[in-house]
Amino acid sequence: MRVLGIETSCDETAASVVADGQLVLSNVVSSQVALHRQYGGVVPELASRAHLDAVIPIVDLALERAGLGLRDIDVVAVTRGPGLIGALMVGVQVGKGLAIALDRPLVGVNHIAAHLYAAQLTEAPAAASPTPDALPVAYPHIALAVSGGHTALYRVDSPLAFRELGSTLDDAAGEAFDKVALMLGLGYPGGRVIDDLARGGRTDAVALPRAWLGKRKFDFSFSGLKTAVRTHVKAHGVPEGDALRDLLASFQEAVADVLVEKAMLAAKEQRLHRIVVAGGVGANSRLRALLTQRCVERRVEAVLTPLRYCTDNAAMVAGLGYHLAQAGDVVSPFTLDPDAGLSRSGAPA
Ligand code: KG4
Ligand code: ZN
Numbered sequence: 001m002r003v004l005g006i007e008t009s010c011d012e013t014a015a016s017v018v019a020d021g022q023l024v025l026s027n028v029v030s031s032q033v034a035l036h037r038q039y040g041g042v043v044p045e046l047a048s049r050a051h052l053d054a055v056i057p058i059v060d061l062a063l064e065r066a067g068l069g070l071r072d073i074d075v076v077a078v079t080r081g082p083g084l085i086g087a088l089m090v091g092v093q094v095g096k097g098l099a100i101a102l103d104r105p106l107v108g109v110n111h112i113a114a115h116l117y118a119a120q121l122t123e124a125p126a127a128a129s130p131t132p133d134a135l136p137v138a139y140p141h142i143a144l145a146v147s148g149g150h151t152a153l154y155r156v157d158s159p160l161a162f163r164e165l166g167s168t169l170d171d172a173a174g175e176a177f178d179k180v181a182l183m184l185g186l187g188y189p190g191g192r193v194i195d196d197l198a199r200g201g202r203t204d205a206v207a208l209p210r211a212w213l214g215k216r217k218f219d220f221s222f223s224g225l226k227t228a229v230r231t232h233v234k235a236h237g238v239p240e241g242d243a244l245r246d247l248l249a250s251f252q253e254a255v256a257d258v259l260v261e262k263a264m265l266a267a268k269e270q271r272l273h274r275i276v277v278a279g280g281v282g283a284n285s286r287l288r289a290l291l292t293q294r295c296v297e298r299r300v301e302a303v304l305t306p307l308r309y310c311t312d313n314a315a316m317v318a319g320l321g322y323h324l325a326q327a328g329d330v331v332s333p334f335t336l337d338p339d340a341g342l343s344r345s346g347a348p349a
Contacts, residue, residue, distance in 0.1 A: 001019070001020055001021075001074045001075060001322055001325065001326075002017055002018070002019050002025070002066075002068065002072060002073055002074050002075075003017070003018050003019075003021075003073070003074065003075045003076075003077050003318040003319075003321045003322050003325065004016075004017055004059070004062070004063070004073045004075070004076050004077065004098070004318060005017070005018060005077045005078070005109070005314035005315060005316070005317035005318025005319070005321055006055070006059065006076070006077070006078045006079070006091045006094055006095050006314055006317065007078075007079045007091060007111070007114075007312060007313065007314040007316075007317045008051045008055060008079065008083075008087050008088060008090045008091030009079045009081070009082070009083025009084065009087060009088055009091070009111045009312070010042060010047065010083050010084060010087060010148070010149065010312060011031065011032040011033065011035075011036055011042045011047050011050075011087075011312075012029050012030065012031050012032065012311070012312040012313070013029075013030045013032070013050070013051050013054035013055050013058050013091075014027075014028060014029040014030070014058065014312060014313050014314035014317075015028050015055075015058045015059040015061070015062035015314045016028065016062055016313065016314035016315040016317070016318045017062055017063065017066035017068060017073070017318060018121065018315055018318035018319045018321075018322065019128075020128070020132040020322060021120070021132050021135075021159075021319050021320075021322030021323055021326075022120055022121060022122055022128040022129065022132060022135070022136075022319065023122060023123070023125060023128045024121050024122065024123050024315045024319075025065075025066035025067075025068070026061075026062045026063070026064075026065035026066040027062070027308065027313055027314065027315040028058050028061045028062045028065065028314075029311075029312070029313050029314070030054045030058050032046075032047060032050045033188075033189065035047075035050055036188070037187065037188050039188075040182050040188045041178070041188060042084070044084045044085075044086055044087065045086065047084055047086070047087045048084070048086035048087050048089070048090060051087055051090035051091065052090055055090055055091065055094050056094070059094065059098075062314070070098070070102060071102065073098075073102065073104060074104060074105075074325075075104060075105050075106075075107060075321060075322070075325045076095050076098050076099045076102070076104055076105070076106050076107070076321075077095070077106075077107045077108075077109050077317050077318050077320070077321020077322075077324070077325075078091050078092055078094070078095030078096075078106070078107075078108060078109065078317070078336075079091055079092075079108075079109050079110075079111045079114065079314075079317050080092055080108035080109060080110070080336065080337070080338050080339055080342060081110065081111065081338055081339035081340055081341065081342030082110075082111055082112065082149070082150075082339070082340060082341055082342045082343075083111055083149070083338075083340060084340065085338060085340040088338035088339075088340060089338050091338075092108075092336060092337070092338045095333075095336075096333040096334075096336055097333075099333040100333045100334075105325055105330040106330065106331055106332070106333045106336060107321045107324040107325050107329060107330055107331060108324075108331050108336050109317045109320050109321055109324065110320075110342055110343075111317075111342075112145055112150060112152075113159070113160070113162065113320055114316040114317045114319070114320045115145050115147065115278045115279050115316060116143045116145060116154060116156055116162060116276070116278055117159050117316055117319055117320040117323075118278050118305045118306075118309035118310070118313070118315070118316040118319070119136075119137050119276050119278060119303050119304075119305040119306075119309070120135045120136060120137055120159070120319060121306070121309050121315050121316065121319050122136070132322070133326075135159075137274070137276060137303050138274065139156060139157055139158050140155060140156060140157045140158075140270075140272055141156055141272055141274035141275065141276055141303070142154065142155060142156070142165075142263055142266045142267045142270060142272050142274065142275045142276070143156045143162070143275070143276040143277075143278060144259060144262075144263045144275065144276070144277045144278070144282070144291075145278050145279045145282075146172070146173045146174065146259060146277070146278075146279045146280070146281035146282055146287075147172060147173075147174050147279035147280040147281055147282075147311075147312075148172060148174035148175060148178065148189065148191075148280055148281075149172055149174070149175075150167070150168075150172050150279065151167060151168040151171075151172045151173045151174075151220050151222075151259075151279075151281075152164050152165075152166065152167035152168070152220075153165045153166050153167070153218050153262060153263060153266050155266070155270050155272070156276070158323075159320055159323040160320075160323055160324065160327060160329075165218040165266050165270075166216065166217070166218025166219040166220070166262070166266075167219060167220065168219065168220040168221065168222065169213075169216070169219055169220065169221045170221050170222060170223040171221075171222040171223055171226065172222075173220070173222060173255055173259065173281045174189070174191055174279075174280050174281045175222070176222035176223075176225060176226050176255060177189075177190045177191040177194055177255070177281065177284075178190040178191065179226055180194065180226060180229050180248075180251055181193055181194055183229065183230060183233060184233070184238055184239075184244070184247075184248075185238060191280060191281060191283070191284065192283070194248050194251070194252060195252070195283075195284050195285055195286070197244065197245060197248050198245060198248035198249040198251075198252045198286065199245075199249075199285075200245055200249075201242075201244075201245030201246045201247075201248055201249025201250070202245075202246045202249055202250070203249045203250055203252075203253035203286075204250065204253075205246030205247070205249065205250050206232060206246060206247050206250040206251075207250075208225055208228050208229065208232075208250050208251060208253075208254040209224050209225055209228050209254070210225075210254055210257055210258050211224055211225070211258065212258070212261075217262065217265060218262055218265075218266055220258065220259070220262070222255065225251070225254050225255070229247070229251055232247065249286075252284070252286050252287075253286065255281075255284075255287070256284065256286045256287040256290045256291075257290065259281075259287060259291075260287065260290045260291045260294055261294075263275050263277075263291070264294055264295075264298060264300065267300050268298075273299070273300050273301060274300065274301040274303060275291065275295060275300055275301070275302055275303065276303040276305065277291055277302070277303070277304055277305060278305045278309075278310060279310060279311075280310055280311045280312070282304070282305055282310040283307045283310040283311060288304050291304070292304070
C-alpha cells in the first residue's frame with residue numbers, strides 16, 4: 001500500500017511516499033527557516049502563505065522522486081494537528097482535494113504520533129520487515145518526543161496506542177535552545193548552532209539548575225534554566241570563544257541530563273527496556289550520546305531516530321497513515337478539519 005503523506009503543521013512544507021508503513025520511496029522537505037530567521041521565530045501568517053506557494057510543487061516532487069504518478073497512490077495521509085491553524089489548513093485542504101479527485105481514502109494524522117512512529121522508517125528494502133506489521137522497533141517502549149513545540153514522555157504500545165506520562169510545564173526543549181541562542185546573538189533556530197558550538201566545551205564549567213520537579217517526576221520545566229543562563233550573561237556579559245563554548249556545553253548538558261534521566265526513570269517504572277528518542281531536539285548529538293551511554297549502563301536499548309526523520313517531515317505522516325488506514329480510521333474528505341490543539345496524549349494505551 002502506497003501512502004502519500006503531507007505535512008504543513010509548522011514551518012516545513014513536506015511530502016513523502018511510503019510503502020506499507022515502512023519503506024520510504026521519497027521524502028521531500030522544504031524549510032521556511034530563512035523566511036522566519038529575521039523575526040527570531042515562526043510568524044504564523046507568513047508560514048501559511050509559504051505553505052500555499054510550496055505545497056503543490058513539493059507533492060509533485062515527492063511523486064516524481066518515488067517514480068510514481070498520482071494514480072499510483074492508494075491512501076492520502078495529512079497532518080491535522082497539533083500545530084499552527086493556518087499552516088495546518090493548507091495541508092489539510094490539499095489532502096482533501098487529492099482524496100476527492102483521486103477517489104482514495106483519506107486519513108488525518110496526529111503530528112506527535114507521527115514523530116513517535118518515525119524510528120520505524122527505512123529507505124533500504126532489505127531493512128523493511130517482510131510483514132508490514134512486524135516493525136523493526138518492537139512495542140511496547142518509552143518514547144521521548146522533544147522538539148520546538150513539544151517535550152513529553154510516552155508509553156507507546158503500538159503505532160496508534162500511546163499514553164503521555166508527562167510533558168513540559170513551560171518551554172519545550174527546542175524552545176529553550178532557540179531562546180538561549182537568541183540571547184547570545186547566535187540567530188534562529190538555535191538548536192543546531194548550539195550543538196555545533198558546544199563541541200569541545202566543558203559541560204561542568206557553569207553550574208546550571210536541573211528541574212527534577214519532585215512528584216511531577218515525568219514533567220519537565222526549562223524556564224528556570226533559561227533564566228539562569230540570562231542571569232549568567234547579565235553578570236559576565238555575552239561570552240566569546242572558549243567561555244561561550246563552556247556556557248553552551250553546560251546548558252546543553254543540563255537539558256540532556258534531565259531528558260535522559262526522566263526517560264530512564266519512565267522505562268524503569270513501566271518495566272520497559274527500550275527508549276526511542278524523536279523530534280527535532282532528538283537530533284542533538286549530546287542528547288544522543290548521553291542516552292546511549294546511560295542505556296548501555298542500565299541494559300536498556302536506545303533507539304535513536306535517524307536525523308532526517310527527527311525534524312519535521314512527511315515520511316512519518318505517510319508511515320503512520322498506513323496504520324490508520326489498516327485500522328479503518330478513514331475520514332471523510334468533506335468533513336476533515338485541522339485541529340491546532342489536537343490532543344498530544346494519544347489513544348489510551
Ligand atoms: O521537530 P521539529 O523540526 O519541529 C517541531 O515540531 O517543533 O523541531 C525543531 C526544533 C527547534 O527548536 C530546533 O532548534 C531544534 O528542534 N533542533 C535541535 C537540533 N536540531 C534541531 N536542538 C538541539 N540540537 C540539535 N541538533
Ligand atoms: Zn514536529
